[in-house]
Amino acid sequence: MNLNEPSPDLLRKLAERLGPKGFTADAVDLDPWLTDWRGRVRGSAAALLSPVNRDEVADIVRWAAAERVAVVPQGGNTSMVAGATPAGGALLLSLRRMNAIRGISHQENIATVEAGVILSDLHRAAEAAGRRFPLSLAAKDSATIGGLISTNAGGTQVLRFGPMRALVLGLEAVLPDGQIFEGLSALRKDNRGYDLRQLLAGAEGTLGIVTAASLRLEAAVGERIVAWVGMADADKALPLLRMLEDRIGDAIEGFELVPSVALELVLRHIERTRDPLAGKHGCYALIEAAFPSGTPAAREAIEAALMEAMERGLVEDASIASNEAQAVALWALRENISEAERLDGISVKHDISVPVSDMPRFMESATRQVEAAFAGARVIAFGHLGDGNIHFNVRSPAGQAAQPWFDANNAAVNRMVHDLVTAAGGSISAEHGIGQLKLAEFARIAGPARLDALRAIKQALDPLGIMNPGKLVPLASDPPAP
Numbered sequence: 001m002n003l004n005e006p007s008p009d010l011l012r013k014l015a016e017r018l019g020p021k022g023f024t025a026d027a028v029d030l031d032p033w034l035t036d037w038r039g040r041v042r043g044s045a046a047a048l049l050s051p052v053n054r055d056e057v058a059d060i061v062r063w064a065a066a067e068r069v070a071v072v073p074q075g076g077n078t079s080m081v082a083g084a085t086p087a088g089g090a091l092l093l094s095l096r097r098m099n100a101i102r103g104i105s106h107q108e109n110i111a112t113v114e115a116g117v118i119l120s121d122l123h124r125a126a127e128a129a130g131r132r133f134p135l136s137l138a139a140k141d142s143a144t145i146g147g148l149i150s151t152n153a154g155g156t157q158v159l160r161f162g163p164m165r166a167l168v169l170g171l172e173a174v175l176p177d178g179q180i181f182e183g184l185s186a187l188r189k190d191n192r193g194y195d196l197r198q199l200l201a202g203a204e205g206t207l208g209i210v211t212a213a214s215l216r217l218e219a220a221v222g223e224r225i226v227a228w229v230g231m232a233d234a235d236k237a238l239p240l241l242r243m244l245e246d247r248i249g250d251a252i253e254g255f256e257l258v259p260s261v262a263l264e265l266v267l268r269h270i271e272r273t274r275d276p277l278a279g280k281h282g283c284y285a286l287i288e289a290a291f292p293s294g295t296p297a298a299r300e301a302i303e304a305a306l307m308e309a310m311e312r313g314l315v316e317d318a319s320i321a322s323n324e325a326q327a328v329a330l331w332a333l334r335e336n337i338s339e340a341e342r343l344d345g346i347s348v349k350h351d352i353s354v355p356v357s358d359m360p361r362f363m364e365s366a367t368r369q370v371e372a373a374f375a376g377a378r379v380i381a382f383g384h385l386g387d388g389n390i391h392f393n394v395r396s397p398a399g400q401a402a403q404p405w406f407d408a409n410n411a412a413v414n415r416m417v418h419d420l421v422t423a424a425g426g427s428i429s430a431e432h433g434i435g436q437l438k439l440a441e442f443a444r445i446a447g448p449a450r451l452d453a454l455r456a457i458k459q460a461l462d463p464l465g466i467m468n469p470g471k472l473v474p475l476a477s478d479p480p481a482p
């Protein structure tokens, strides 16, 4: 279905409705928001709209629908799949000015926030109220609640609290015809059939615009314990995780699997990092446990569990951070893997998932097969073991110019990795979504039942196809994938 450019009349009406702070068609103002975070896709838009409330959003969408003009919602623009990058002629709708925290209720244990609230601002507000919003990721100083909901973001605490979908209790949204969906409830139980809230979560802005949400909070963290362990091989990791859960319960929040090649890369490229253990090991894990204040003997429980793991041969050596600075230093080894990779050269990246119990086998076998198929290619596979989420990155052969290798092999590497993960019953997108960058591969792999259902939902809610076209739902009328 063809979409139109906004008419001069529509642009004039929008400028009047939103005022100078809420409307610009100036190329300089638009420029920073037209390229995706990774710098891989450059878009264009007719205007940047920055409403301050849901009624302004509803007018924008209703008027855009009347002219069949595309609307592209954007939060912090940190999408890893170019999900918020508009194609020509669209209205780029930024939610960043809708950034009020409407309230935090200790009794209900919820926060009610507008879509443009930045994640780290919510963390601070929850902390000030003696609570905690239990989802975090490296883009927390830019990513917004609306974007996090729309991508069903994951992050480092999914093992314990689930992804964004599990934390959304209620939603307020503007649907593609401009109607306002009043779903901002604090209900823990609500069984009125199809769940529009869950449909909008993870919809990547293709079914409407999230304007506010009520979100689940948790008890504040009193004590956080971070440990780094060395294991003989990755097969020891899952029995170790399950043993820790048996001993300590759901206080285990993070279990990151780090292969020795990733640690070596970080130690080589990142200043002020050091190996926490004296000897070398086949594989490492970063473990984080968090306890509410007043939990008796939390540290002793972790120490005893790791001691037992050593006696059972699951762990060869371990180091437990004894203060916050040491905890940060241990996390730096994990969080700097991507940066170390970047400093080492370009790589073909994948954010995939497989069943948790299959993760060590998949990492080993897919690494072997990809390295055999692409002579000299070097795989780094690391990730969140508890979620089966693997960052499977393939670097160019040592000593070979990275960019030409990337250009020549990117598509073929993608295909091979996606085929391997599909054969393993996994997903080609664990947490980043489909956006533009994975659209073609999603269309190739998803299968007719999934694609038909997706298209039917899209058609039912957005029959004009104006909401974030060219993302997530492969349609015949989409522009070709970049």
Ligand SMILES: Cc1cc2nc3c(=O)[nH]c(=O)nc-3n(C[C@H](O)[C@H](O)[C@H](O)COP(=O)(O)OP(=O)(O)OC[C@H]3O[C@@H](n4cnc5c(N)ncnc54)[C@H](O)[C@@H]3O)c2cc1C
Pocket (backbone or CB within 6 Å): 037, 072, 073, 074, 075, 076, 077, 078, 079, 080, 083, 084, 095, 115, 136, 137, 138, 139, 142, 143, 144, 145, 146, 147, 148, 149, 150, 151, 152, 153, 154, 155, 156, 204, 205, 206, 208, 209, 210, 211, 431, 432, 468, 471
């Ligand atoms: C350094 C870094 C680390 C990251 N780590 C993780 C990680 O660990 N786990 C993870 O899951 N992701 C991660 N991401 C990806 C990214 O942070 C998430 O996808 C985030 O949810 C996007 O939020 P945003 O506000 O920037 O949204 P944007 O990038 O602006 O938009 C993302 C998508 O949501 C849509 N959208 C935005 N706001 C709305 C709204 N109000 N209503 C409807 N649709 C909307 C957009 O159209 C787009 O499709 C990381 C990104 C970076 C840059």
